Amino acid sequence: MRSTTHPSGPALLPRPAPLRSGPELLRGHPVHRRSSVVVDGQRLELRPVVPSDLDGIDRFVRGLSPRSRFLRFHAAVRRLSSGQLAGLVDVDHHDRETVVVRDTSGAVVALGQYAGVGRGVAELGLAVADDWHRRGLATRVVAWLADAAREEGFRAFTASVLAENRAAIGLFDRWPGTVQVERHGTAVEVLLCLDPYEATALPAAAAADAASAPA
Numbered sequence: 001m002r003s004t005t006h007p008s009g010p011a012l013l014p015r016p017a018p019l020r021s022g023p024e025l026l027r028g029h030p031v032h033r034r035s036s037v038v039v040d041g042q043r044l045e046l047r048p049v050v051p052s053d054l055d056g057i058d059r060f061v062r063g064l065s066p067r068s069r070f071l072r073f074h075a076a077v078r079r080l081s082s083g084q085l086a087g088l089v090d091v092d093h094h095d096r097e098t099v100v101v102r103d104t105s106g107a108v109v110a111l112g113q114y115a116g117v118g119r120g121v122a123e124l125g126l127a128v129a130d131d132w133h134r135r136g137l138a139t140r141v142v143a144w145l146a147d148a149a150r151e152e153g154f155r156a157f158t159a160s161v162l163a164e165n166r167a168a169i170g171l172f173d174r175w176p177g178t179v180q181v182e183r184h185g186t187a188v189e190v191l192l193c194l195d196p197y198e199a200t201a202l203p204a205a206a207a208a209d210a211a212s213a214p215a
Helices: 051-063 066-073 082-089 137-151 166-174 196-201 204-211
Strands: 035-039 042-048 096-102 108-118 121-128 156-162 178-184 187-193
Touching: 035 137, 042 137, 051 082, 051 096, 051 108, 066 121, 096 137, 108 137, 121 137, 137 156, 137 166, 156 166, 166 178, 166 187
Parallel strands: 121 156
Antiparallel strands: 035 042, 042 096, 096 108, 108 121, 156 187, 178 187
16 A cells, blocks of 8 residues: 655646636536636537536547546446446536536547545546547546535545556546555555645545445
8 A cells, every 4th residue: 555645735737717607507507617728729618517418428438449448447348328328417516526528529528527425525537538648638627526526525536446547546646635545456546635735634434435435
């Protein structure tokens, strides 16, 4: 086991510029979380998921390389089941939130979600289109989800990644709030404190909940 704390680390990224607010897409939809960023000269929109995103998410997952799908879902899958897709779009934007990242053509290029597992801890998952790897987009997706989760009272993320997924492990290791990294065979369990200034004060109970969360 290797534990690291960064209680005084700098902010990972500046906050993305907010988009102009339009009419609410759905009752209770958190329009204020919509934002845009420019990555390598291309503008991307990050926003909470809506039910009409389902087809775009399906195309996004099917468009990932077999290697990327395996690293994300820990299995050789070609596409998500209807139940898995529903789990990504059927969210309450509080205990469960999904962020969809689209380019100017409207295509989904990244996806991330957190889901509460108890005591202020949420499980984190994300995927980025192969063409967008190594361009900092995954870091921006995690930062967006961290802002949303903090707003809802969460204090930490837990994530389970394959030990061979060096890119994801590197991202988490650089996160200023990473407090614990544990290896269990082919898997790596990561606990991320959402406030780097509270990293050393994260309750042991939250760490225990994170360790017992489903992969």
